[in-house]
Amino acid sequence: MVDGKFNNITGWAAKQNGTPLEPWTYEARPIGTKDVEIQIQCCGICGSDIHTIDSGWGKTNHPVIVGHEIIGKVTAKGDEVSHLQIGDLVGVGAQAFGCLESDCRACSRGLEPHCPKGVFTYNAKYPDGKVSQGGYAEAVRVNSHFAIRIPSEISPQEAAPLMCAGPTVFTPMLRKGVKKGDRVGVVGIGGLGHLALQFARALGCEVTAFSSSDNKKEECLKLGATKFINIKKEEDLKKAKMSLDYLYITSNAKSNDYNKMASWVDYEGQMCLLALPENNLDINPRTLIKGSKYIGGSLIGGIKDIEKTLSFAAEHNIRPIIEKMPMSKVNEGIQSVRDGKVRYRVVLEN
Ligand SMILES: NC(=O)c1ccc[n+]([C@@H]2O[C@H](COP(=O)([O-])OP(=O)(O)OC[C@H]3O[C@@H](n4cnc5c(N)ncnc54)[C@H](OP(=O)(O)O)[C@@H]3O)[C@@H](O)[C@H]2O)c1
Ligand SMILES: [Zn+2]
Ligand SMILES: [Zn+2]
Known part of the structure; x- marks a missing residue:
């Protein structure tokens, strides 16, 4: 098994409904042969993060670290990962795992978000029962299919909202x-x-x-x-x-x-x-x-759709308007979204 840089990962977790996010450390998943570990540079605050923090879509699996507009550098990879190298700048959106089998009605059609075995980036359960944890953190480990290289024309902070x-x-x-x-x-x-x-x-x-x-x-x-x-x-x-x-x-x-x-x-x-x-x-x-x-x-997009989004944005100069904020001010960022004050996306930076 490959060793990563982050065997324990610290992030900002919602521990229950209605309380501010707090620092929390969890044991990282082992790096499987197809997985990558990513040191997070920045992460956008999506409206879905707020629904999840609040258990607005049904009871959340607290404690949970939300965040699925993740940009960072690959710090470790499994033996079977050949399309990414250590140091590559990649993004992860709302999905961390899918079966990717040729007989999967979803994965085989590029509709990975609908994969019956799919795992969303946070608040979802892996088959071993562990809850997936997202990007308001120092690092994340995901299946490498769901880590996408970022075109050099787009800055990491502007790329974040282009992941979800x-x-x-x-x-x-x-x-x-x-x-x-x-x-x-x-x-x-x-x-x-x-x-x-x-x-x-x-x-x-x-x-x-x-x-x-x-x-x-x-x-x-x-x-x-x-x-x-x-x-x-x-x-x-x-x-x-x-x-x-x-x-x-x-x-x-x-x-x-x-x-x-x-x-x-x-x-x-x-x-x-x-x-x-x-x-x-x-x-x-x-x-x-x-x-x-x-x-x-419509639910997010498959991996090819995200790649098309990034290349179309690069080509047509489409960029989000962002408000950068240190990750330590995450609770201020969330409040600003709740108050409808953000123009138009908060991006948290490590
Ligand atoms: N389908 C998917 O796969 C997917 C992916 C990502 C997000 N989402 C969902 O899409 C929704 C929007 O996400 P977002 O990140 O764009 O959120 P956002 O940045 O907060 O924007 C939502 C916009 O809706 C309008 N709005 C009016 N009344 C509102 C109210 N009471 N509460 C909230 N918004 C209100 C506001 O625009 P005006 O000021 O112009 O009225 C606000 O800027 C969320 O429900 C999120 O969970 C779905
Ligand atoms: Zn989202
Ligand atoms: Zn599948």
Whole structure:
């Protein structure tokens, strides 16, 4: 067995619901033949981290170190890892393991996040019962398939949000063939949303930003929106009726009005849920049937999708707007996300 640099890993853990994260050390998983150990340089704060800290999606396996927009350098690798070298700068998104078998309905189609044996980067259980631990830490060990080389054009801090937020918004655009001239709307201009505006513009779409924050208007227009609609203003909303081919929902507000959102979509248009709100959707079937509108959802992206996200971002100069913060200020960063103050992603640095 290969020895790593971090046999014990210290990070910032949520020990129970509703308390600040605290330093905590856990015993690292052994480095298997296909695994890598990564010394973490930085990690973004994703909305999903907050849902998990709060047990918003069901009871969390506390203590847990969240964080799945991880960038760092390879410090050790298993004997069968040939595509990565010690010292390589890599990123890890929301997945740390998948079966990768040719008969897996998910892995064989590049849909690793749906692998029945998949393990998310944190708060998931490995077959041995141990809970996976994420990136608000000094290091992480994952299956090397899920560690992706970062293009040199993108700085480590800007690459972090491109490990989760980026592929989450770009993958459904790619897989559904969103193209030049299509009318794309994005609801919720946070970590995911501000990247969605940029990816849609780079694809040549006509982009509308739907936000509850008027003070994001100028930036939305710079990031690629040609129209800005304040979802709290009925006058603004009238202009949005039947105006979209695709609508990406990244706001997880409990007050989201999905019937209203459907009214912004044109005949045969598609609404894609990317946010994972803690409540169920309330939608009138007639809203969808009358107008032949579709609603669906999309989960992060497979490894090829993440690679495409990174290369497309490098090529089209798509970068997140980030607020850097030392990892030791993680609780301030989280509070800032909760207060809706972040423009547009906090990236914690070691
Ligand atoms: N599908 C996936 O695979 C996937 C991947 C990553 C994240 N997610 C989910 O996507 C959602 C958004 O993540 P994110 O990282 O983009 O979060 P974020 O940075 O906090 O952005 C969410 C945005 O939603 C809007 N919003 C309005 N009311 C809100 C409320 N009450 N609470 C929270 N947001 C509100 C805000 O935009 P305005 O100010 O413009 O209204 C806010 O900036 C989360 O539910 C997260 O778990 C899903
Ligand atoms: Zn995420
Ligand atoms: Zn699989």
